[in-house]
Amino acid sequence: MSSLSTLLLIIFFLIFLKRNYDKKFWVILLYLVASFLTDIFIEFKFDRFYCCSFFTWVEYGIFSYFFYLTFNTPSFKRLVAWLFPFFTVVLIYCVINDYKSTNNFDYLSSSFESILLIIISILFFYEQITNPEVAFLYSSKTFWIICAILIYMSATLFLFISSSLPSESMANNPFWLINTVATIIKNLLFGIAFSKPIIWTIDTSSHSLNKLKLRHQHNGSISGDFQKK
């Protein structure tokens, strides 16, 4: 079900290709392709633990790069860049020490990934509060993508943490449905982001008031030092 929604989303992205020509959105497309391929590999009875661990690393790497491209604050960019090698080390440690649940899931690295991405998403919102770029946050494509990441990571965090519990019932836990539902919601929000038209804002280094003024004046006609959001 979630694989199907991912596949549909890839097609949806290609339909709205003109609206998603920015590098940031291609990064998300890459994530969707990776997600779809991982599902296929697991279906084909590849080792679930290694597949999941590799996908967790790819997922974190792709989302980190997306955040790196999104942040305007240099310190946040640096933080995201430094967290990636740190996460890689933690993930390698988890793989070497075989931290897996009864259903062969990399619960530790996935939980750690969720916590890091939730923190980074909150940093994005903090940046938007202190230095707003667009008049209405929800009109930006980036906002919907980050909402999707945040909701997915929040919804699955406790599921991932709990999968470490040595309960027999956890192997065929009906709560894994949460993961499927969260993936579908995430894909829906990605879909909203892909279908949104591009909003043009001027560079954040300019004064925020001038920025707003320019945005109102150039509603459609584009000039100056603008960025896609």
Place this chain on the structure above:
Amino acid sequence: MLSKGESVILFGTIGMLSLTLGLIVFIIFHQRKVIRYQLTMQKMEEEQQNILLNASIRLQEEERQRLAADLHDDAGPLLATARLYLNENLVMLDKATQVQHISAAKSIIDDTIHLVRNISHSLMPPTLKNFGLESAVNDLFHKISGAGTINASCRFHDYHERLKMEHEQIIFRVIQELINNILKHSNPTFIHVTQNTSDESFFIRLHHDGTGLVQADYDKLTKSSGGLGLKNISSRLKVMFGKILFEKDISETYYKVTIELPKEEELKPLQK
């Protein structure tokens, strides 16, 4: 009945989702509030700019009217009288009357020259142009003190080099406007102006013992429809990225006006 693990998953997920949704809703509303505030500020700034622009246009019109009135009411009749003395019948008159008429016309023309010079000096004081701000302010204060009722003095501590002509003109006009206001409304017995500098700023401080304004009055007057002179001061200072502060001294005996302007080398990047 839910097991321990299942309870953790269920309540943890519900809790996390509630927090996340709450955070997103809060961010959206907060951001809208910030944007609304910024737009209000922008609107207020635009309104203030309009008030200042209107004040400056009105002032310019008043100045033109004053000049027109001076030329029409004073110079016009004088020149017309001189023309009467020098009409075509002058050649028909006897020698003595001719000399008398020419002498009267010469005197009238001298008066006209004096009048035109006065008008020209009121537009651009020659002392300011030729000798700089300190001399121009000294000259102005000398005239005020000369009347005998007010003790006006000034002291420039750090004015070793002249500023750009247009900057000196702006500062002089601001001082002149302040002095005019003090003479019109404050009824002081002394006015004292000092000048000094810091690393980044050029200060002019004006003290007087009449009735005066504090900052709240100034802010109110510059935003109201009145206070044309004060609006003029505000718009002139804006050109130089200057600030003005009206306050009452702690001793409550005199009022103080401080003008702070960035030094010319500091002003260049601001003007870009």
